[in-house]
Amino acid sequence: MRQPDDRAVRPTMNDVARTAGVSLKTVSRVINGEPTVAPHLAERVRAAVDALRYRPNLGASMLRRNDRRTRTIGVLLEDVGNPFSAALHRAVEDEALARGVHVLIGSVDENPQRERDLARAFAERHADGLIVAPAGDDQSYLASELPAGTPVVFVDRQGTGFAGDSVLATNVVGATEAVRHLIAHGHRRIAFLGDHARIATARSRYRGYLDALGEAGLEPPAKPELHHWSTAESATLTLFGRDHPPTALFTAQNLVTIGAVRALRRLRLHRDVALVGFDDFPLADLVEPAVTVVAQDPAAMGRTAARALFERIDGDRQPPREFWIPTALIRRGSGELPPHPVRARATL
Amino acid sequence: MRQPDDRAVRPTMNDVARTAGVSLKTVSRVINGEPTVAPHLAERVRAAVDALRYRPNLGASMLRRNDRRTRTIGVLLEDVGNPFSAALHRAVEDEALARGVHVLIGSVDENPQRERDLARAFAERHADGLIVAPAGDDQSYLASELPAGTPVVFVDRQGTGFAGDSVLATNVVGATEAVRHLIAHGHRRIAFLGDHARIATARSRYRGYLDALGEAGLEPPAKPELHHWSTAESATLTLFGRDHPPTALFTAQNLVTIGAVRALRRLRLHRDVALVGFDDFPLADLVEPAVTVVAQDPAAMGRTAARALFERIDGDRQPPREFWIPTALIRRGSGELPPHPVRARATL
DNA sequence: CATCGGTGAGACAACGTTGTCTTGCAGTAG
DNA sequence: CTACTGCAAGACAACGTTGTCTCACCGATG
Structure with a gap:
């Protein structure tokens, strides 16, 4: 009507x-x-x-034209509201805007179905290319959802089943460096707190953790898996409610790190238990003690992914490439605390 | 070729x-x-x-159809990388996805020209409607850039020269509450640190600050204007390098608040100078002392804006509405410090 | 048995634009 | 003066889809 x-x-x-x-x-x-x-x-x-x-009318023009470009790209990230994704998004936008290209974006929320739906929606809207942070472990669906020839760049995590460039942080090496750092400060009981093993980056960081322990001849304790900071907080509380708690924590994701910081504060152990987190976060330098982290560089990842994508859109047909964005250990205090014997305490 | x-x-x-x-x-x-x-x-x-x-082919279908909907909306925010915009963005996305609608987004960076260019770009891509956080002080250009009938919802700041719904935080009242809170704790010399007066929300918050001072019969000191946290940091350092420094700070934006926190730490005054910030930020509860803020609710703002927009897209033709999203004072410690005489110190 | 109404399915035009072909005209050479 | 070249500008079709119209066929009705 x-x-x-x-x-x-x-x-x-x-x-x-x-x-x-x-x-x-x-x-x-x-x-x-x-x-x-x-x-x-x-x-x-x-x-x-x-x-x-x-x-x-861009739609009509694009229908008739030969090149069929919309000057629009699609970006699929984990959660546009979290600082890592937001920084990456921002870097992609800057590269795109410099080329007069605009951005369709969506949050995948670790949901493979949503990943696929978004990819399809962006393909229907004729994105010239996609930047994807994969949630699922199989991206072969892209072949049927996307018009043949649509370039895809995977970012943060490796894509599987579809040929595309990858932009990855040095997760294994970074995690190894973090744990070596704790070992060098005398720690022997170092707990791992990280994401579900379903998530590739979590697996890589766990491998790096195991590598460092192995070098030093140390046995890994049991590994809890968690995701949201409140889960991380309660897992940390549980950890210190048991006998023989660790003297140091390696937290493999920023929300987990924040949860652990919260828990250590509640337990009044923040000056006793050492902590190194993977992925930096705002204000990590302002908490007490300041949090030592292995920083990723989400802006560099976004920039690199966008540039790679635009090269592909402009016709580059070489085989898929891998770009490794280095991580950097930032010493701020929490990772340099010496081992301190901690008695098991009741959960608050 | x-x-x-x-x-x-x-x-x-x-x-x-x-x-x-x-x-x-x-x-x-x-x-x-x-x-x-x-x-x-x-x-x-x-x-x-x-x-x-x-x-x-959505483009061809949309060309021929009668209703001409692309099930795509455009969102223009200040900076998709900052926590306020990112949270707002995320809330918009959730509302959109629930309706099978996708999001084109761009950062305006306080640049009116960029605001206009993005609006045009999204119009060319046939966004069904726009959510705009205005940077400039005149949005009348929207009438010529947008097809007649395209609904626009302004968020965070009032739009001017174009009829659209607005979703606004209670900036004046919230700022008044913050400053009243400091006055109630005995403060008489309260400094304002905030954004350029060009920005409407900064003006509102300054007005709220003046209102509270006026009620108490207090005179406002000189007001520096700044934006980025490093500017805020040096402005704070300067403030305490002068005679008769304030005993409390009201910081009118989250990056400014963070800058002030940093500066107070460097001056070792963080336990002596009271601080209330406008807009909450992650980890505000973990710094020492935890930061008292007047929290906005960016998720509610995004949700409200998106719902209003979809009502308009679905044909609602009533006159422009204003939605006021309440702010809330969160007492965490920094705002409850009593006045403490502070001698002028040399800038570090 | 002729007619009618209802329904499923195809023919055709149109959305707003661009690629290709054609036309018309000026200027130049034979 | 005619023929040819070159170029500006219009005519026309086509991109992939949907709205409208028409047709063919069915069973039902007088």
């Missing part, structure tokens, strides 16, 4: 042609900057465009 | 029709779920769709 004064129609090229007294095609030529138009006609067309406030 | 094996073409409805042995229009009917197709034909069509991996 149409409303009476429902959305007035936009003027079309035809309207412009009529008011300028030229043919439709001449308007098209002026709009597209083709040089074969007499100056006085071009001027009349531009005047008509201004008068009618004509704006080209 | 075409690449040899350049992007293979997608199958079209025509291809599906040919392999299913029916007419183009019958395929269209099946795709759109029209009931007037014989079951055995519909089945053949669906089989052909699967076999060819047919996906409808």
